[in-house]
Amino acid sequence: MAASEFVKEWRAVASSLHKGIDWLEGFIQENQEFVIEKDDKLMVRGKLAIYSIDMAEVLSRIKNPLASSGSGLPRIGIQPLSGRGKTESVSLTDLVRSCIQVRNLDDEPSPDSLKSLLLFLMTDVDTFHAEGLQPLRDGLMTVYGLHKSPLSPQISKFIAEEFGGTYDEATAVAEIPGSAGWLWRLEYLTLVDDFRLSVRLPQRKNWKVLSEAVNEDDLFSWPSNIFEIMSYLRDAPKSILDEDYYLPMTLPKLLAPSHKPIRLFLEELEKRY
Numbered sequence: 022m023a024a025s026e027f028v029k030e031w032r033a034v035a036s037s038l039h040k041g042i043d044w045l046e047g048f049i050q051e052n053q054e055f056v057i058e059k060d061d062k063l064m065v066r067g068k069l070a071i072y073s074i075d076m077a078e079v080l081s082r083i084k085n086p087l088a089s090s091g092s093g094l095p096r097i098g099i100q101p102l103s104g105r106g107k108t109e110s111v112s113l114t115d116l117v118r119s120c121i122q123v124r125n126l127d128d129e130p131s132p133d134s135l136k137s138l139l140l141f142l143m144t145d146v147d148t149f150h151a152e153g154l155q156p157l158r159d160g161l162m163t164v165y166g167l168h169k170s171p172l173s174p175q176i177s178k179f180i181a182e183e184f185g186g187t188y189d190e191a192t193a194v195a196e197i198p199g200s201a202g203w204l205w206r207l208e209y210l211t212l213v214d215d216f217r218l219s220v221r222l223p224q225r226k227n228w229k230v231l232s233e234a235v236n237e238d239d240l241f242s243w244p245s246n247i248f249e250i251m252s253y254l255r256d257a258p259k260s261i262l263d264e265d266y267y268l269p270m271t272l273p274k275l276l277a278p279s280h281k282p283i284r285l286f287l288e289e290l291e292k293r294y
Contacts, residue, residue: 034130041132048136055143062098067145069161069172073098074138083131094138099160102171149175150182155248162247167193167209167216183248184255197251200259207250210234216247222279231275240272262286 049056049063057064061077078095141148141157148154149161149172158179165172173190180186186197193209202223207216215234221227232238241250253260261273261283270287277284 037130038132041130041136045132045136048139052139052143056139063139065139065142067142069145069149069175070102070164071100072142072145073100074135079135094134097138097142097160099164101164146175150179158248159246166211166214167195167207167247168211169193179248180251184251186251186255195251197254199254199257203258205254205257207235207247207254213237216250220276229279231272238271239269242269258283 063074065072177188188195204221206219218232219228
């Protein structure tokens with residue numbers, strides 16, 4: 022491409038940026054109830070939480086993308102609505118930050134991408150369930166946990182759709198069907214910010230408590246990600262017998278006395294290693 026052609030294309034990009042900025046400004050003005058400029062941040066009020074976007078970081082990337090050490094949008098702060106999270110209030114410097122990226126086309130002007138992000142956050146009730154937006158789910162779950170909150174109805178819906186399970190908002194209890202007819206129960210314990218794990222085996226009426234604090238007992242490799250734990254339990258006990266899963270042996274050892282295949286699996290591992 023000749024230098025003159027390159028400059029021409031660059032001017033076209035700059036022109037599209039100007040148009041996109043005007044469009045973005047109009048969008049923000051039309052949605053002042055949900056998007057507020059505060060200091061050097063854009064604050065976005067969704068149905069589930071309040072989000073902050075560091076505009077100074079965005080502008081630094083736009084001014085000279087060739088010098089930018091990162092790509093895409095900056096990380097986004099998340100804080101609970103009206104202090105109804107795990108803590109009464111969260112300062113902007115202590116916000117849970119989640120790297121939420123909006124899919125965009127390579128030729129889309131950056132203001133259009135930012136507008137898409139604002140829409141995603143304003144409609145977080147819907148985007149919470151969107152495929153590929155696990156960072157948003159993880160961020161909101163870190164803020165609220167499983168206890169009753171504005172997020173509770175969406176947690177219930179997600180658990181039903183993703184795991185075929187149930188979630189009781191009042192008791193903060195989730196039940197997940199596993200493989201081989203097993204049923205798992207996770208109870209959120211607010212005071213210790215942990216989970217009690219129980220299992221009910223096929224043709225049994227009573228629940229067996231396996232752990233009073235799964236994080237403290239080091240049962241899983243991803244203690245902060247409750248949906249990862251549920252995904253694992255959905256396939257258990259089959260997943261427990263899968264050597265491709267790398268996780269602490271605490272849970273298999275707790276189950277071994279009441280499940281022969283797991284007991285034999287552990288014995289085989291001991292012989293091998």
